[in-house]
Amino acid sequence: MSEAVAAVGETRGPVASGATLSIDAVGSRAAAIVQNVETVIAGKREAVTAALTVVLAEGHLLIEDVPGVGKTMLAKALARSVDATVSRIQFTPDLLPSDVTGVSVFDQASRKFEFKRGPVFANLVIGDEINRASPKTQSALLECMEERQVTADGTTYRLDAPFTVVATQNPVEMEGTYPLPEAQRDRFMARISMGYPSSADELAMLATRETSSPIDDLGSVVGLDELRAMITAVQHVFTSQPVKEYAVELARTTRDDRQLRLGASPRATLQLIRAAKAHAAMHGRDFVLPDDVDALAVPVLAHRLVPTSRALGSHDRDSGPLIDAIVRRIVGETPVPVGSARRN
Structure with missing residues (x-):
């Protein structure tokens, strides 16, 4: 055992x-x-x-x-x-x-x-x-x-x-x-x-x-x-308003991205927060951090997105899946909230 x-x-x-x-x-x-x-x-x-x-x-x-x-x-x-x-x-x-x-x-x-x-x-x-x-x-x-x-x-x-x-x-x-x-x-x-x-x-x-x-x-x-x-x-598990706004911003950005013709749905935002709460609890925290959202952005969002034909044509396949790379880029470009993630 x-x-x-x-x-x-x-x-x-x-x-x-x-x-x-x-x-x-x-x-x-x-x-x-x-x-x-x-x-x-x-x-x-x-x-x-x-x-x-x-x-x-x-x-x-x-x-x-x-x-x-x-x-x-x-x-x-x-x-x-x-x-x-x-x-x-x-x-x-x-x-x-x-x-x-x-x-x-x-x-x-x-x-x-x-x-x-x-x-x-x-x-x-x-x-x-x-x-x-x-x-x-x-x-x-x-x-x-x-x-x-x-x-x-x-x-x-x-x-x-x-x-x-x-x-x-x-x-x-x-x-x-x-x-x-x-x-x-x-x-x-x-x-x-x-x-x-x-x-x-x-x-x-x-x-x-x-x-x-x-x-x-x-x-x-x-x-x-x-x-x-x-x-x-x-x-x-507690999720602060800045963290919720961060998740919404990630989803909203996928809907406006030039390389995507189908972005994340509101259901995706909800499930991203739910998954982040589970991720936080598994790590012994009763509050969600932006890091929890970042860690799950690719597995939760990527399969819901559809790239444009131009993005597919210009993608270097040796660099990994296109959608995963787009989600990582969006996460890297989205400002991380500064507000406290802990419960007041």
Whole structure:
């Protein structure tokens, strides 16, 4: 057992439903989750931390990268680290919306239609290769992700909280895929990439996974009530007016930038602040700093933006993704607020 996990186990007891946690407790439990996931996903702390940030901010995560770098493994490891309900959907071209949300089935005994809940009714839903599903099936997630409910045959069914979708997609192999529309991408709080492991991490992987997978022995370190208490604590993290104005200015600047034909939506601004609050809590602070906003600007904003054709044509591909570079430039050019970030 890792030191962080052991320390949390020694200092905490069961958290009752509706209980509150201190910011220090949120930080220690978050560290335990990260360290637990890192026993499976080595050398990717930034990606693991970003994924947990989205969960604590009650958002949805899109993991986009080439095959074989651990996208699904990260989602599964995160799910196993939290004792919550988990479901997995393998998206394919023939998947129907009812295969995701559920379907009404006629019950011969009662002579009534009974709604059979689909895999979306879980605390953490893993959507593997989401861009392989048809646009109609992708759209079935829109209501679930935004309003946390499913409407079928005129009846609305609420999804249990917390509810997070962790979806993966391959940006390289385009045959047989349906790119996510802007409305769908905007539902995701953040998009991250895994990247290739270092040589040392890849060698370590070969040594530990020749006969079995470490995820088979991965257990939970945080219960469902604890996770809910962590999310509640994050919601109460203080955000000063200057920091809010800073986030609004970043989003507004993307809408006026010459290299972009589609800027960040108001939903993006709201989710940027929510993610920043989770980032602050994970670092043991009950207030948001501009640094929290800066740290999350690329993962929260970049996937929502659409560059102009001229910007794409003049971009040097060797310098990295164009959208990421534009967001970093905007962050660098936007004045940082001088006002206090602490609660008065």
